Amino acid sequence: MAxxxxxxxxxxxxxxxxxxxxxxxxxxxxxxIAVVGGHKCSKEIYEIAEEVGSLIAQQGWVLVCGGxxxxxxxxxxxxxxxxxxxxxxxxxxxxxxxxxYLDVKIPTGLGYAxxxxxxxxxxxxxxxxxxxxxxxxxxxxxxxxKPIVGIDTWEVTGIKQVKNSQEAINYIKGKVxxxx
Numbered sequence: 001m002a003x004x005x006x007x008x009x010x011x012x013x014x015x016x017x018x019x020x021x022x023x024x025x026x027x028x029x030x031x032x033i034a035v036v037g038g039h040k041c042s043k044e045i046y047e048i049a050e051e052v053g054s055l056i057a058q059q060g061w062v063l064v065c066g067g068x069x070x071x072x073x074x075x076x077x078x079x080x081x082x083x084x085x086x087x088x089x090x091x092x093x094x095x096x097x098x099x100x101y102l103d104v105k106i107p108t109g110l111g112y113a114x115x116x117x118x119x120x121x122x123x124x125x126x127x128x129x130x131x132x133x134x135x136x137x138x139x140x141x142x143x144x145x146k147p148i149v150g151i152d153t154w155e156v157t158g159i160k161q162v163k164n165s166q167e168a169i170n171y172i173k174g175k176v177x178x179x180x
Contacts, residue, residue: 031059031060031062031124031172032061032063032087032121032123033056033061033062033064033122033124033125033126034063034064034065034118034119034121034122034126035049035052035053035063035065035071035072035125036065036066036071036115036125036126036133036134036137036138037049037070037071037072037127037128037129037130037134037153038070038071038129038130038131039066039068039069039070039071039072039133040069041071041128041129045070045071045128045129045152046070046071047074048074048128048151048152048164049071049072049074049075049078049128050074050075051078051164052075052078052126052128052151052165052168052169053075053078053079053080053081053082053084054078054079054082054165055078055166055168055169056075056079056084057080057083057084059169059173061084062086063075063076063079063084064087064088064089064118064121064122065086065087065088065089066089066090066091066114066115066118066133067088067089067098067105067106068090068098068099069099071128071129071130072088072099073099073101076088076099076101076102077099079101080101085103086101086102086103086104087106088104088106089108089114089117090105090107090114091108091109091110091112091114092107092108093107093108094107095107112133112136115133116140118137119140119141119144119146120144122141123146123147123176124146124148124149124175125138125141125146125149126148126150126151126168126172127148127151127154127159128152128153129151129153130153134153134154135156138150138153138154138156142158147160147171147172147175147176149161149167149168149171149172150162151163151164151165151168
């Protein structure tokens with residue numbers, strides 16, 4: 001290819017946008033959505049997280065999480081079933097806890113301190129269930145002024161509590177510019 005030539009449909013250098021062509025209409029899909037929740041969860045919560053991951057992928061968004069088991073694994077599993085992209089920002093330096101549904105594994109060696117990286121990498125956060133690690137991600141999201149939607153999670157003023165996965169996606173679409 002000649003210098004300066006581009007493949008049809010490619011993005012300009014430095015633009016990490018993904019373009020999905022539907023008929024003649026193009027949609028930019030450059031959203032990163034963090035799914036935060038516990039590394040242990042009930043079967044019901046696992047199923048909810050899997051559905052959230054599936055819906056994130058259907059939007060063409062990238063799923064970012066802590067990369068471990070439980071809610072994180074379920075969300076990644078759902079995203080992968082829909083051909084989505086998953087990124088795990090891992091607490092260990094060797095990535096041993098990475099779930100099998102991750103496309104990108106980022107070992108940090110930071111333990112729970114990596115939670116700020118999960119939040120900073122995201123345009124919006126979906127909190128599902130969770131314990132104190134999830135609460136720290138919620139707090140970081142408030143500090144970073146990121147939209148937060150919760151499903152069966154901490155009842156903290158400022159979190160938009162919803163009943164199901166589709167409501168979470170709809171809330172994000174309404175809060176984040178360029179979501180569609």
